[in-house]
Amino acid sequence: MEISIRSVTENYRERMQRISLFDPLYELGNKRKLDRSGKRIDYFDLGFLTLLFFFENMVIRNRKVGAKELAEFLFRLNSDEVDLDYEGFEDVARxxxxxFRPSSGKRKTREFYNWETRKYENIQYSILKGNRSDxxxxxxxxxxxEQGLELIFATKEYFNEFxxxxxxxxxxxxxxxGEFTGALRQIDEMSLDVKNLKCRVEKISHEVSRNIVSDEIFQRYKKMVEDINTRLGHEDEEFRELQSFVKETRERIGNELSSEKERKTYELVLRIERELEEVHYEHRMLLDRSLELKTTALTAVYDSLYYAGIESFNFDQEVVGRIFSSPLPVSSARSLVKPLLFLEKSSVWSPLSVFFNQRIEGGARKEEQHDFYDLAEQEELDQDVKANQENFRYMARIVLESLDSEGEVELNQIVKCVEYSEYKDILDNKSFYYFWIILxxxxxxxxxxxxxxxxxxxxKAFEMLGAVADTVHVSESExxxxxxxxxxxxxxxxxLEGYRDASL
Incomplete structure (x- = not known):
């Protein structure tokens, strides 16, 4: 079978452009500068660490990063790997x-022969750009x-947490x-990322309750959870800024709907705003879950670890046997037993307590009444029952309208359908959730x-359901x-077992 030349050379320029992004790193790798011990300085590694340093500062939205900050980072990172003082690392940073960014301000270029177009072409790219100045x-x-980010993304399989x-x-x-179509695809990827993060947090939650058997392991998991909380907090801030930016874009485009193209763009922006809000909501739930893991689960596990140690403590062996087998002098025995004794307790009354805040009650005590409900109260109860009956009948109709051909449907599917319909107000009614709990x-x-x-x-709800089915089965998931x-x-x-589609 003969290979197609076109399939080999297709998108040759884009592929060459991605390869060219690594040229600055190889340029750094060719430098032959030595440190004070005569050892060659590995500029390739330091250059890659520099990219990661700038990327991490972008993630935490720190915009004041220059040569001085980079030199301080490399100096702290060094730990005697490179024999240079702080001034030496300042020269390395510059x-x-x-x-990465020539002082002339010109973008870096690379000339190559494009086998797809059969012409010599130039590629321009920029790894770093000026941000601001003091x-x-x-x-x-x-x-x-932008190309600097692409270079980082080329290694993203090593940075799943980012x-x-x-x-x-x-x-x-x-x-x-203004690439709104690509933005929608990017939001879909973010939705998958949030789901992956959710799985990771749940996995850590299970590991916390199963694997913590010592204080050392507890501290390791505690640091892991704190790191996740910090990153989720930064991501939540970025979500808020993105939503604000999309809102401003929507308002700006909405004022200029003079052509069909602008109307389509406006519809895209509305869709972006809605889907971004959904992803942000899921991310906020994940942030709340991680905070709960930090404040509740870790504390509970640490307490259980403490009490497990208390229960395994053998007083006769650890204390009594130690005192009488040696035997210990009285002073040493007192020091051994002292941590296990209670503090001295004494019940006293201070005359100063008469000046404290006093609880004052009225002289006449209110007598409690033990009567039956009067007629007005009974009427109110009957009205509440009738209102709930109508609510449950209405919810049974929503269930019937959402069933598939097999007579099955999940609650989350019903919520999504109702959320974007005229009936969405029912989701704010407690009766909706009581209905499912009772079923x-x-x-x-x-x-x-x-x-x-x-x-x-x-x-009334059972009457509607009984018209199309014999038995109702309700099961819950996690x-x-x-x-x-x-x-x-x-x-x-x-x-619905024995489901009969009423529309047939």
Whole structure:
């Protein structure tokens, strides 16, 4: 089978451009400078560390990064690997920045022969760009340019923990350029990143309760959770800035809807705003989960570790046996037993307590009344029951409208359908969640054996469900569904046994 030449040379320029991004690193690797011990300085490694240093500062949104800050970082990182003082690392930092961003301000170029177009072409790229400057200290600050980010992304398989932050940076670049279609794809990737982070947090949650058997392991997991919280906090701030930027873009484009192209662009921006809000909501839930892991789970595990140590402590062996087998002098025995004794307790009354705040009660005590509900209160209860009956009947209709051909549907599917419909206000009603909780508690429900007249709350709902099915099965899963931070409920699956589609 003959290989197609076109398939080999296709997108040759783009591939060569990505390869060219590594040229500055190889240029640094060719330098032959020595440290004070006569050992060659590995500029290639230091250059790559410089890229990671600038990228990390972009992630935490630190924009004041220049040669001085880079030199301080390399000096702290060194640990006697390179025999240079601080001034020497300042020269190294300026040399690296000069390679990544020439002082002339011109972009770096590379000439190559394009086998796809059969012409010599030039590639221009820039790794670092000037960010801002401090006129008082005459310091110039830098940040990664677009090609610099691409160079970092080329190694992103080694930086899975940065994946969401990387996608946030790419999304901002696309929004600034007006590449809204690409921005939608980037938001889809961010949604997957959030799901992966959720799996990672859940995995750590299980490991915390299973693997912590010593204080050393506890401290390691504690640091891991704190690092995750810090990164999620930075990502949450970036989400807020992105949403603000998208909102400003939407308002700006909405004022200039004079052509069909602008209307389509406006619709894209609306879709971006909606999907970005959904991803941000999932990320906020993940941030809350990680904070809960830090404040609740870790503390509980540490307490259980403490009490496990207390229970395994053998007083007769560790204390009594130690005192009488040696035997110990009285002073040493007192020092051994003292940590296990209570502090001295004494019940006293201070005359000064008469000047403390006093609790004052009225002289006449209010007598409690033990009466039956009067007529007005009973009428209010009847009205509440009728309101709940109508709410549950309405929710049963929503369930029937959401069923698939097999008579099954999940709660999260119903929530998504209702969320973008005219009935979304029902998600703010507690009755919606009570309905599912009651169904789950009573599952399985044999509808043909229920007297709907005796059912005060669910009679009308069971009547509707009984018209198309014989039995209702409701099972729950571990997935948590949240709504605007007000309500949370486990996802459930409802299945109607003996389902008969009423529309047929």
């Amino acid at each position: 040399t690296i920045i000069e390679v 006129h008082d200290t005459k310091a110039q600050y830098y940040t990664l340019d 994946q969401l932050s990387i996608n946030q940076l790419v999304l901002r670049k696309q929004l600034e350029k 789950h508690q009573r599952s399985p429900i044999e509808l043909n054996k229920i007297d709907v007249d005796e059912e005060k709350l669910l009679g 997935e948590i569904i949240g709504w605007r931070g007000r309500f949370e409920i486990k996802n459930m699956k409802i299945k």
